[in-house]
Amino acid sequence: MTAMVEISELRKTYQSGFEALKGVSLEIREGEILALLGPNGAGKTTLISAICGISVPSSGTIRVGGYDTITDYRAARKLIGLVPQEINLEPFQKVIDAVRFSRGLFGCKRDDVYVERILRQLSLWDKRDAKIMELSGGMKRRVLIAKALSHEPRVLFLDEPTAGVDVELRRDMWDIVAKLKADGVTIILTTHYIEEAEAIADRIGVINKGELLLVEEKTALMTRMGRKELVVELQEPVESLPEALSGYDLDLIEEGRALRYTYDTSADRTGITKLLSDISATGLVLRDIRTRQSSLEEIFVGLLQENAA
Ligand SMILES: Nc1ncnc2c1ncn2[C@@H]1O[C@H](COP(=O)(O)OP(=O)(O)OP(=O)(O)O)[C@@H](O)[C@H]1O
Structure with a gap:
């Protein structure tokens, strides 16, 4: 398998002088699901933000689909879908409009067939004309995923996708992730739930205090666990x-x-x-x-x- 994301010696020091990433190197293969585990403040969101171009690394390089995230930002960013930790939706917008709008932001032509497929896949089709404010918290999380997938990205980042959601929705999310993987999407998720990593990841990375302590195939880790x-x-x-x-x-x-x-x-x-x-x-x-x-x-x-x- 080829590398979809290549991170080399990534460092991030915030303006406060705090070193949030201390030389992280990591390759994420096309089509795999990588779970990043780590305690609060470990640097998971910082790492994802740097890959997605939301924050600028202090040093090191990141390539997504072969494109450098700084010098080839637009090409790299187009390959990425990001589901943020916080729900940041427009309350009065209709579900289908939110997804179409996100697609437009990436310069993609309107494609009703694709949008319908995504909404159906996420069990949102029946809610397509509902306003965001009328949805449950779980439905809103699905809309975040639909928006992140709107421009047909090849890599999807899920930052704590199931934080604070009930067991049923968590299992639904796992099913959604499995379907996306079957479609060939590369998935990186951060989580505090070790059970979640165990259930869906191909590989597990453990990050602490800005350092990647290990990246290992889940089955190998399970053997150790065994x-x-x-x-x-x-x-x-x-x-x-x-x-x-x-x-x-x-x-x-x-x-x-x-x-x-x-x-x-x-x-x-x-x-x-x-x-x-x-x-x-x-x-x-x-x-x-x-x-x-x-x-x-x-x-x-x-x-x-x-x-x-
Ligand atoms: N803008 C910022 N300025 C200064 N420090 C920051 C900034 N953003 C994050 N940090 C610090 O960087 C460290 C890593 O934060 P980050 O959000 O990446 O952790 P995380 O692993 O995602 O944690 P959580 O599991 O709580 O979401 C934390 O100590 C945090 O306080």
């Missing part, structure tokens, strides 16, 4: 691990009262059965066993803590 711990409580504490168990990834914890075995749930074999029989063979008596799974959320929080250290 790591589990088995804690074997012992009847009597031991001072050290028996030599016969040295081949296992084991730690002695809880002052020698338990053994912790970390394993990969996605592996063909976890090795638990053999481990338990090998433990018995050493003469150690088991009192109890328990397992726990590290979640993506824990990985995420752990990453942020590491970054803070």
Whole structure:
């Protein structure tokens, strides 16, 4: 797959002197869904604003569809649709007019067939003649997406698309994103909901304090997430691990009262059965066993803590 968005060494220092992006480099492939995760103030909106040409980077380069966002601004911007975090609609405007108007702003010719397709895709066709002020919050969010898609962009940025929306609408949004991907649109979304990233993203990027900590295929991350711990409580504490168990990834914890075995749930074999029989063979008596799974959320929080250290 070719790169749709290429960001190289991007830095942004606001006038206040605050460094919001500290050298971010990232390639976003055509047709993928990339979720950017990060705590409040991490720099997600700053990054999106820079790509969309809303704010000027202090240094570094961004290319969208091969066009530089500064020197070839119009060509680059035309390829981009942006769904902002805040609802910024004209209350008295009709839904269909809002979408046609947005299309016109990009210099595209009126195309009623395309606009109808977008409105139908977003379940807004029945509401096309309603005034924006008459719509529910969820419908307004759909109008924001319709406007962002009005000029047939190849890349769509969704900044917190489901912040504050109910579970049903969140799932509708996920369906919409899946349909857009099927149409070949490249999608970048920011979110605080790890569950959302898990549900729809192909790759996940974690950003904190203006730095990109990782960008990884979701499935690879899920494999990491799939790591589990088995804690074997012992009847009597031991001072050290028996030599016969040295081949296992084991730690002695809880002052020698338990053994912790970390394993990969996605592996063909976890090795638990053999481990338990090998433990018995050493003469150690088991009192109890328990397992726990590290979640993506824990990985995420752990990453942020590491970054803070
Ligand atoms: N115009 C500005 N002038 C000075 N500082 C700014 C400006 N805009 C944003 N910042 C600061 O830059 C940092 C990154 O902000 P940004 O909005 O990009 O974060 P975010 O990751 O999108 O956060 P959130 O999840 O809360 O939306 C924050 O500390 C913010 O206060």
